[in-house]
Amino acid sequence: MATKLAPACRSIALPAPLPLDSGQALDRVKIAYETYGELAADRGNAILVCHALTGDQHLASPHPITGKPGWWDRMVGPGKPIDTNRFHVICANVIGSCMGSTGPASLASDGKPYGMRFPVITIRDMVRAQIALLDALGIARLHAVVGGSMGGMQVLSLAANFPDRVERVLAIATTARHSAQNIAFHEVGRQAIMADPNWQAGDYYSTETSPDAGLAVARMAAHITYLSETGLTEKFGRRLQERDEKGFGFDADFQIESYLRYQGLTFTSRFDANSYLYITRAMDYFDLAEEHGGKLADAFAASRARFFLVSFDTDWLYPTAESRSVVHALNAAGAPVSFLELSAPFGHDSFLLDVPALDRVIRGFLEQ
Amino acid sequence: MATKLAPACRSIALPAPLPLDSGQALDRVKIAYETYGELAADRGNAILVCHALTGDQHLASPHPITGKPGWWDRMVGPGKPIDTNRFHVICANVIGSCMGSTGPASLASDGKPYGMRFPVITIRDMVRAQIALLDALGIARLHAVVGGSMGGMQVLSLAANFPDRVERVLAIATTARHSAQNIAFHEVGRQAIMADPNWQAGDYYSTETSPDAGLAVARMAAHITYLSETGLTEKFGRRLQERDEKGFGFDADFQIESYLRYQGLTFTSRFDANSYLYITRAMDYFDLAEEHGGKLADAFAASRARFFLVSFDTDWLYPTAESRSVVHALNAAGAPVSFLELSAPFGHDSFLLDVPALDRVIRGFLEQ
Numbered sequence: 001m002a003t004k005l006a007p008a009c010r011s012i013a014l015p016a017p018l019p020l021d022s023g024q025a026l027d028r029v030k031i032a033y034e035t036y037g038e039l040a041a042d043r044g045n046a047i048l049v050c051h052a053l054t055g056d057q058h059l060a061s062p063h064p065i066t067g068k069p070g071w072w073d074r075m076v077g078p079g080k081p082i083d084t085n086r087f088h089v090i091c092a093n094v095i096g097s098c099m100g101s102t103g104p105a106s107l108a109s110d111g112k113p114y115g116m117r118f119p120v121i122t123i124r125d126m127v128r129a130q131i132a133l134l135d136a137l138g139i140a141r142l143h144a145v146v147g148g149s150m151g152g153m154q155v156l157s158l159a160a161n162f163p164d165r166v167e168r169v170l171a172i173a174t175t176a177r178h179s180a181q182n183i184a185f186h187e188v189g190r191q192a193i194m195a196d197p198n199w200q201a202g203d204y205y206s207t208e209t210s211p212d213a214g215l216a217v218a219r220m221a222a223h224i225t226y227l228s229e230t231g232l233t234e235k236f237g238r239r240l241q242e243r244d245e246k247g248f249g250f251d252a253d254f255q256i257e258s259y260l261r262y263q264g265l266t267f268t269s270r271f272d273a274n275s276y277l278y279i280t281r282a283m284d285y286f287d288l289a290e291e292h293g294g295k296l297a298d299a300f301a302a303s304r305a306r307f308f309l310v311s312f313d314t315d316w317l318y319p320t321a322e323s324r325s326v327v328h329a330l331n332a333a334g335a336p337v338s339f340l341e342l343s344a345p346f347g348h349d350s351f352l353l354d355v356p357a358l359d360r361v362i363r364g365f366l367e368q
Numbered sequence: 369m370a371t372k373l374a375p376a377c378r379s380i381a382l383p384a385p386l387p388l389d390s391g392q393a394l395d396r397v398k399i400a401y402e403t404y405g406e407l408a409a410d411r412g413n414a415i416l417v418c419h420a421l422t423g424d425q426h427l428a429s430p431h432p433i434t435g436k437p438g439w440w441d442r443m444v445g446p447g448k449p450i451d452t453n454r455f456h457v458i459c460a461n462v463i464g465s466c467m468g469s470t471g472p473a474s475l476a477s478d479g480k481p482y483g484m485r486f487p488v489i490t491i492r493d494m495v496r497a498q499i500a501l502l503d504a505l506g507i508a509r510l511h512a513v514v515g516g517s518m519g520g521m522q523v524l525s526l527a528a529n530f531p532d533r534v535e536r537v538l539a540i541a542t543t544a545r546h547s548a549q550n551i552a553f554h555e556v557g558r559q560a561i562m563a564d565p566n567w568q569a570g571d572y573y574s575t576e577t578s579p580d581a582g583l584a585v586a587r588m589a590a591h592i593t594y595l596s597e598t599g600l601t602e603k604f605g606r607r608l609q610e611r612d613e614k615g616f617g618f619d620a621d622f623q624i625e626s627y628l629r630y631q632g633l634t635f636t637s638r639f640d641a642n643s644y645l646y647i648t649r650a651m652d653y654f655d656l657a658e659e660h661g662g663k664l665a666d667a668f669a670a671s672r673a674r675f676f677l678v679s680f681d682t683d684w685l686y687p688t689a690e691s692r693s694v695v696h697a698l699n700a701a702g703a704p705v706s707f708l709e710l711s712a713p714f715g716h717d718s719f720l721l722d723v724p725a726l727d728r729v730i731r732g733f734l735e736q
Contacts, residue, residue: 022616120616180600180624181592187625188588190618191632195581197565213563220556221589224549229684232548238655246653248390248488250558250645254652256548257555264559277618284622285614287606316597316684 009064010034011100012136018095018129021122021285027109031133032100033057033092036076037084039139046139047082047366048130048166049091050147050154053222053279054271056099059091060084065270071352074359081363087143092133094126094154096278101129104274105205116202121278123150123286127157131165144168144366148351149318150279153286156326159307160288160299169303170365172310172358173351175322176296176329177287182317185225186280189218193273202274215273216264223263228314228347232256289329296329307337308365310358312350314343338365377402377432379468380504386463386497389490389653395477399501400468401425401460404444405452407507414507415450415734416498416534417459418515418522421590421647422639424467427459428452433638439720442727449731455511460501462494462522464646469497472642473573484570489646491518491654495525499533512536512734516719517686518647521654524694527675528656528667537671538733540678540726541719543690544664544697545655550685553593554648557586561641570642583641584632591631596682596715600624657697664697675705676733678726680718682711706733 011032017025034057039046049059049072060076062069076082076089093101096118104118134142145166147155152174159169175182193199196214204210227235236256240246243253252258289296307330311323320341330337342357344350351358379400385393402425407414417427417440428444430437444450444457461469464486472486502510513534515523520542527537543550561567564582572578595603604624608614611621620626660667675698679691688709698705710725712718719726 116618120618177606179597180604180606180622181597183606183622184588184592184600184624184628187620187622187628188585188592191588191629192560192563192585194618195560195564195585217556217560217563217585220552220559224552224556227549229547229549232552236548238545238548238551238658250484250488250562250649252555254548254551254555256552260552260555261559281618290606 012133014129014132014136018125018132020119020125022119024119026095026102026119029095029102029129029132030100030106031092031095031102031129033090033133034059034061036060036089037087039088043139044141044143045086046088046090046134046142048134048142048145048158049076049082049089050130050145050151051091051094052147052149052151053283054267054276055151056097057091057093058099059089063270066266074354075362081359082146082366083363087366090133090137090139092130094279095129096121096126096275096282098272098275103272104202104278105272113205115205115274118274118278120281122282123153123157124161124291126282127154127161130154130158131162134165140165142166144170146170146172146362147174148172149174149348150283153283156288157286159303159305160292163302163304166305168365168368169305169307170310170362171307171323171326173312173315173318173348175318176289176326178284183284185221186284188221190277190280192217192221193277196273199273202277210268211273212268215268215271215276218276219267220260220264223260225317226347226349228316228345230314231345231347234345296325297332300330300333300335303333303335305335306368307335308361309337309339310351310361311341312344312346312348312355313341314345315348315350317348380501382497382500382504386493386500388487388493390487392487394463394470394487397463397470397497397500398468398474399460399463399470399497401458401501402427402429404428404457405455407456411507412509412511413454414456414458414502414510416502416510416513416526417444417450417457418498418513418519419459419462420515420517420519421651422635422644423519424465425459425461426467427457431638434634442722443730449727450514450734451731455734458501458505460498462647463497464489464494464643464650466640466643471640472570472646473640481573483573483642486642486646489650491521491525491650492529492659494650495522495529498522498526499530502533508533510534512538514538514540514730515542516540517542517716518651521651524656525654527671527673528660531670531672534673536733536736537673537675538678538730539675539691539694541680541683541686541716543686544657544694546652551652553589554652556589558645558648560585560589561645567641570645572641578636579641580636583636583639583644586644587635588628588632591628593685594715594717596684596713598682599713599715602713664693665700668698668701668703671701671703673703674736675703676729677705677707678719678729679709680712680714680716680723681709682713683716683718685716
């Protein structure tokens with residue numbers, strides 16, 4: 001298991017315990033992060049990018065385990081839409097994750113991994129950690145905060161809870177609250193992990209095994225929700241995998257089966273099952289209106305930032321209606337907001353893929 | 369495990385091996401079935417109802433394990449839309465299932481359960497077994513064949529492959545082929561079962577344990593696809609389960625979590641994991657056009673029946689477009705066909721629930 005805990009290239013130790021929504025506090029917090037581009041002398045050009053559920057700080061540099069390009073390499077770099085010739089781009093691994101920031105695989109004060117002793121965290125707790133990092137880096141005010149999916153939840157939470165810290169807010173393919181269907185899919189994943197005997201109530205770090213089979217099933221179920229039905233039909237349809245006839249067995253006959261199995265399998269080499277439990281829980285707990293007295297507009301009452309919301313027409317995980325409800329709340333709060341539904345065939349994952357219109361939106365909004 | 373093999377109230381042994389699409393033949397096939405209402409002297413009032421993936425022959429009489437009313441009790445009975453005062457209604461457990469018809473838990477010729485030695489079957493194989501039952505019962509021609517979901521697949525397959533055996537064809541909430549997304553969800557369920565160490569490559573019938581944990585996860589994932597996003601929001605939303613505050617743990621905080629866990633758990637008491645593998649495989653293999661040279665209209669070239677297709681506007685498992693494509697094929701084949709998209713909030717499961725318009729459609733079509 002230890003190999004899944006990649007050494008963070010850069011990290012800081014927070015000077016004080018991090019207060020959590022649960023009422024607990026997290027001691028000795030480490031935040032692993034990456035930066036791209038120079039910080040201006042006036043510290044006014046910093047952009048925080050928040051990553052999604054299984055993302056990490058390796059935004060525009062190779063992943064240390066898989067060796068693949070950073071997850072937003074197409075978006076972040078010199079001359080790219082988030083232009084590192086102009087901006088200082090920061091991306092931190094969220095707490096609860098497994099890429100160097102403190103999470104369930106980290107050592108507790110007794111020198112043993114937390115496992116399920118790790119406190120349940122929320123999206124707002126993740127944002128508190130992001131703010132603590134900015135404090136440590138001496139960045140009082142962000143030029144912008146940007147993120148898709150769970151990254152977008154952090155973006156909205158940061159804008160709501162730390163309104164003085166950001167000038168531009170760009171939330172992509174996201175929601176202000178997890179729906180019953182969102183929770184249901186996550187619960188399937190959690191039950192798949194917890195049903196794996198190798199999970200051992202989360203106490204598997206010292207053993208030779210880990211709940212990879214359960215984690216792979218969780219990833220497979222989630223992966224379906226990231227893609228559109230149309231996209232799946234176009235990409236795979238009912239095409240067979242390296243055979244001319246159906247095999248009349250339980251091997252992967254169809255390309256879609258083979259693809260999903262591969263997605264499940266490779267995921268387990270880079271992600272910790274307990275982190276999957278904790279981060280999905282944080283997402284399911286997310287309800288920005290509830291945090292602010294039940295009215296979403298009130299969440300943004302103190303904001304002075306400009307907002308941009310982007311949704312994708314084929315995203316059925318966080319459909320356009322979810323972004324619209326945030327836009328309506330921002331309108332009600334009197335905040336300046338733009339909204340665009342982009343057409344792209346890839347479903348929820350569109351924010352990670354080749355959608356040139358998204359590039360233009362992001363570049364334009366950041367340079368306004 | 370043996371308790372999951374309910375004694376069939378009525379069954380027949382087929383006199384000859386059943387030929388299968390795989391090229392194999394299934395020996396010593398038993399078909400468990402139920403009937404409701406009297407068969408007319410001219411044998412002209414028989415209606416075959418085909419059940420869905422996890423359904424059974426207990427259409428309108430209590431389930432022998434759960435004690436619950438038959439799965440279509442609201443639709444079938446004296447004076448009900450499928451009126452047993454007029455019609456002789458037959459419902460048989462599909463082969464591959466676990467309610468008395470031959471399936472993977474049945475004993476092979478060596479006296480041991482088939483397990484994964486059971487041949488992979490298709491929807492057409494299930495229909496062959498239905499026809500063999502009709503032969504044994506002396507019913508040459510059905511007044512109608514009716515079914516929803518996988519039952520609808522059998523309905524279409526029977527109409528296509530045995531056109532002389534039926535006068536009216538009523539297919540509800542179904543499709544003529546499984547899409548990549550349909551296959552993907554089933555593959556998640558199969559992988560969940562096969563990842564359960566108690567599955568033991570399907571050879572668990574003589575042990576004290578069975579892959580209930582994996583089967584429960586499979587059921588949970590599938591169950592989400594049976595409900596609509598709107599229905600889930602209306603029924604559960606983000607309401608908490610018997611608590612006022614979030615628990616900051618991994619118990620079922622939300623009602624939707626509790627509901628899904630219950631669905632998974634109770635399912636394992638009445639269904640066999642290997643049957644789930646085989647029946648989902650049969651559904652994934654279903655492509656009625658492919659069976660008939662690639663053109664769906666050709667599947668219905670020999671039909672002289674009247675058709676009625678019904679879809680539900682909130683069904684995202686087999687959406688209306690799937691029914692429409694069948695209707696277009698029937699139009700191209702010159703077959704008389706009616707089509708209705710019904711509005712109901714329950715998603716795919718609408719065909720099992722209280723949708724009065726469906727009652728009227730079914731009654732009207734059968735009595736024409």
